[in-house]
Amino acid sequence: GAGVSQSPRYKVAKRGQDVALRCDPISGHVSLFWYQQALGQGPEFLTYFQNEAQLDKSGLPSDRFFAERPEGSVSTLKIQRTQQEDSAVYLCASSLSGISGANVLTFGAGSRLTVL
Amino acid sequence: KQEVTQIPAALSVPEGENLVLNCSFTDSAIYNLQWFRQDPGKGLTSLLLIQSSQREQTSGRLNASLDKSSGRSTLYIAASQPGDSATYLCAVRGGGGADGLTFGKGTHLIIQP
Numbered sequence: 557g558a559g560v561s562q563s564p565r566y567k568v569a570k571r572g573q574d575v576a577l578r579c580d581p582i583s584g585h586v587s588l589f590w591y592q593q594a595l596g597q598g599p600e601f602l603t604y605f606q607n608e609a610q611l612d613k614s615g616l617p618s619d620r621f622f623a624e625r626p627e628g629s630v631s632t633l634k635i636q637r638t639q640q641e642d643s644a645v646y647l648c649a650s651s652l653s654g655i656s657g658a659n660v661l662t663f664g665a666g667s668r669l670t671v672l
Numbered sequence: 673k674q675e676v677t678q679i680p681a682a683l684s685v686p687e688g689e690n691l692v693l694n695c696s697f698t699d700s701a702i703y704n705l706q707w708f709r710q711d712p713g714k715g716l717t718s719l720l721l722i723q724s725s726q727r728e729q730t731s732g733r734l735n736a737s738l739d740k741s742s743g744r745s746t747l748y749i750a751a752s753q754p755g756d757s758a759t760y761l762c763a764v765r766g767g768g769g770a771d772g773l774t775f776g777k778g779t780h781l782i783i784q785p
Contacts, residue, residue, distance in 0.1 A: 647715060661706070666715055
């Protein structure tokens with residue numbers, strides 16, 4: 557596609573529910589990132605994929621967060637047993653090259669998660 | 673741990689003014705620095721990317737400078753327009769192998785018509 561597509565755009569979950577957020581990066585983009593943006597804050601890094609390999613997951617806040625990119629294209633961020641502090645916008649970004657490249661990141665519009 | 677600070681947090685100016693947004697970072701060992709704009713309910717749009725070896729980048733009415741040794745960057749917007757109203761975010765990529773960008777909290781800019 558022409559840009560990074562994320563779905564759903566809005567998700568309301570009851571505390572304790574599991575949610576799955578999807579990211580369709582730009583076709584052919586090697587690198588894929590997930591960020592979490594709380595209200596009034598800048599985005600915070602969650603995890604990074606190069607193709608299908610998850611090279612860095614140091615930003616995932618707990619073991620309730622899990623991300624995958626099994627075929628090196630679409631990625632899913634899963635949050636188990638959601639809690640109110642998980643409420644945020646989850647942003648996906650992709651870039652053409654690997655981590656050492658100079659390409660800029662292209663961000664999706666984000667998935668806004670509200671946990672009640 | 674890298675920390676990025678943006679000043680001011682919010683700014684409101686009349687249309688037509690030139691303005692400067694500031695960004696500072698604590699660890700000067702960066703790979704590059706990027707400025708983004710974020711419109712409400714939308715993702716981030718990359719404005720300018722400065723590699724660590726560069727001093728500045730220009731795109732239209734925007735000019736970004738980088739002083740890596742002092743840990744500072746500025747975004748200069750010339751002849752501001754109401755359409756420039758948005759939140760501007762500064763982000764650095766660490767040179768020590770960190771994969772993700774470290775963002776500041778942003779400057780919320782309002783250009784008054």
